[in-house]
Amino acid sequence: MLNHATFIWNAADILRGTYKQHQYGDVILPFTVLARLDAVLAPTKKAVLAASEGYGPDDEPPQAMLRAKAAHSYSFWNRSQHDLKSLQGDPDNLEKNLRDYVRAFSPNVRDIFERYKFDDAIIDLGANDLLLQVLQHFAKANLHPDVVSNEQMGHIFEELIRKFAEASNETAGEHFTPREVIELMVSLLVDSDESLMTPGIVREVYDPTAGTGGMLSVAADRIHAHNAKAQVNLLGQEINPASYAICKADMVVKGQPIENIVLGNTLTDPAFEGRTFHYGLSNPPFGVDWKQFRTQIDTEHTVAGFAGRFGPGLPRVSDGSLLFLMHLVSKLREPKPGDANAVAGRGAIVLNGSPLFTGGAGSGESNIRKWILESDYLEAIVGLPTDMFYNTGIATYVWVLNKDKPAHRRGLVQLIDATGMYDKMRKSIGSKRRMLSPEHITEITRLFTGFEESKHSKIFRTTDFFYRTITVERPLRLNYALTPERVEKALASRALAKWDASLRDSLHRWSSSSRSERTETTRAAFTSALTELLTVADITLTATQLKTLISELGEPDDEGELVTVAGKPVSDASRRDTENVPWDEDIHEYLEREVKPFVPDAWIDESKTKEGAEIPFTRHFYEYVPPRPLEEIDRDLDEVLGRIRARLEAVKA
Structure with a gap:
């Protein structure tokens, strides 16, 4: 597998000098897809051409007929007389013939090359007299399914994506979620699913922010590691055309149905309406502004209510992280009471710190948190080390979701502190300076599945995160x-x-x-x-x-x-104050104990009382470190001052 990936990436030797390093992937990735599809369709090439006889280049034969001829479970075809080898025989017309060959693919594959802007790449290579050399290089790569399986091809393509991400250091975070973070998220979902060993099992994995498809690929690998005969369907949506092209191409070379990857905005134009999934994985953009989509999202919130995705509330327009969280929850399968074989959906999503605590009682963010906790969908939150991602060094958290918790977890939420579990990287990539080792992933997963109190694992009732905000008035x-x-x-x-x-x-x-x-x-x-x-x-x-x-x-x-x-x-507005009261405490008893000893004439305006929820993750793992004794500090200062005086005297001498 690595030999294939290395050979393919060696096309960079042809591009070097003419192209910049971060541009290599724009050529190598689409040519890799082209070489794989050419090899996949080779056995049925003659049958498709025979079925296309009598149809002009602009006339489209019945798709069902061509799909049947393409066979082997692939829902795409190519009607060109050429293949990668025959194209080399006419170097004078290579640019035109190659573009015609790409246009002869079925529309669902042609879309990939359009998103790659492959026409522009062909023209540019031709203008620099590199097109024939690149084509000859890829024609030597034997990517026929008999030689390279779909699973192996998927790993080859992922390795190429990784190389592309590293070469595009300044934009790596936009294309690539750190592999070890994905491994952790998938491990938390899959390793505790005992039903995976069932013969003939089918599992569907969904990523609403698919990026280049890394989460989907890792999930498929992990499920197959548990059950090699499991059927895994991978589905996703991506808003960025370049990332979408890479993801769709990756799924195609893996043999996944090509319609399973959709281009579009998950928040305003969600794909797979009416469908829910066994697993959901997502790494949405941190702190994304949704002001430009406000009208559509507000409408769904107010009109559809809880029948839609955003019934619980809307976060501030400057940060749409919780919109993606609610969307993911809506796409997880509901449990079916009485059906032991029906598996409820589970999800994992990476968010920054603000969704844990931003917004006071009664705000959209607080209402969303309260809804998730009341619905008992939140299974655990894992705090990750800082400096884990390519484009930001901020603190991040994995939220683990479950539509049907096991009995011993119901009504409870586990917090896992993994902020100190990391290895320092020898060479940073962008903002990424730390990484999780396989041992760290194993330990975090063990803490999760063990579900016990420890230094790094705390277990709380869902209501422990609820509170009431009371308005304390004083007379004017x-x-x-x-x-x-x-x-x-x-x-x-x-x-x-x-x-x-x-x-x-x-x-x-x-x-x-x-x-x-x-x-x-x-x-x-x-x-x-x-x-x-x-x-x-x-x-x-x-x-x-x-x-x-x-x-x-x-x-x-x-x-x-x-x-x-x-x-x-009459209340004095200038002296009005608010207090957050724990959920299980009577607000009037709280007033008598915490407020009235200091302001005896205070009272609660109950019409202003609001309910809220926040998850103060850091507070629960804070350990007080007493300051050093003054004597010790004085001794250290005396030693430092003594050394300074000695050096000054040496200079004077």
Whole structure:
């Protein structure tokens, strides 16, 4: 396998000097697909050509007929008279013939080469007199299925993708999820699935953010390692045309149905409507902005509700990670009560830290977390080391999902701290400086399947992550005074802004000449004093205007008069506070214990109470490290200062 991959990648020797290193894959990958498809279709080539007789190059014979002639479970064909070997016989027309040969593929394969922009690559190679050399190189690679199985071909293509990702160092993270992260995610899903050993078993694996198909490929390999005769169907959707072409090509060379990989936006135009899957895997983009798709997503949320994907809530538009999480949950198979053979879906998705805690109670993010926990879909969260990904060094977490947890896990969530499990890479690739070793993956999987409390494994009830946010109010107490500053502030308020301009001017002139530093702590006394002053100044206010002016001249004062309406105290918005109360605690008992000893007149406005959920992962694994004793620090400082003094004396000497 590696010999084939090395031989194919050696085409870079032909390209070197004319192409930059990060451009090699743009030529080598589509030519590899072309060589494989040419070899796959060779046995049925004559039959397809015979069936195509009488049809012009622009006329399409019945697809069902050509599919039957192509046989061997492949749903594609090629109607060209040429193959890779015959193309070499006419070097003067090679560029035209090769482009015609590619166009003669069935539309579902032609789409791959269009996404690769293979026409442009052919023209460019021809312009640099390299086309014949490249074609001859690939014609020597014997990729016939009798020599290279679908599984082996898949590994060859993955190795080429890896080389391409390394050569494209600056964009590796866009094309390539670290292999060991994928291995861990698949291990968490597959290794604990006892049903995999069932003879004749069929498993479907889905990735809504398929990228180049790495997760699908690893999942297939791991399932076959458990059961070599299992039938594994791989399905995915990818928004980036270049990554889509690579993924679709990889699935084709593996012998997967070509329609199983779809180009498009998972959030706005999801593929495989009405279908659910045994396994779901995803590494969505971190912190992706979904503002441009807001109308469609909002509509699904409000119109479809829980019948759609986004019923629980919507996160802030600056980070759509939780949208992908809800989508993945919606694509996992539901359990079928009473049917022992029906296997519920399980999923694993990589997210950054914000989905764990962003958003307070009542926010979209909090509501989504609460829904997942209440539905008991969250099985575990694994904290990964930082610096694991090619394009970011931030902390990341694997969420393990299960639509039907085993009995001993129901109502519980496991947190696994693997942040310290890594090997340092000898050479970093982009932001990636650390990697998981096979031993680390085995240990993390053991912690997961063991489901026991330890230093790196904590088990919680789902409700342990719930809380209520209460609004604590304090009564409004005011004092009153007639000062130019307070009158200026009152005149600038919204309440007085609608008053007649001449009245406002009169008040302004009057306040400047009627300076009074006296502060009243009762509204009645101030009202009486103010009324007398206004009468002397010949300023007439209606009862409503006078009441409004007095209110605006008041300022909060702990020693002031209590403000009430209908016999009930008015709350002071400036001293309003919120408290997060654990889910299993009575909010009034919490108030009595935690708040009233400090502010005895506080109360809860229950109309503002909100329910929330957050998963403070780091807090549960935090270990306090006491500071070093001062004596030890002083001793170290003395030693350092002593060395500095000795060196200074040596310099002076």
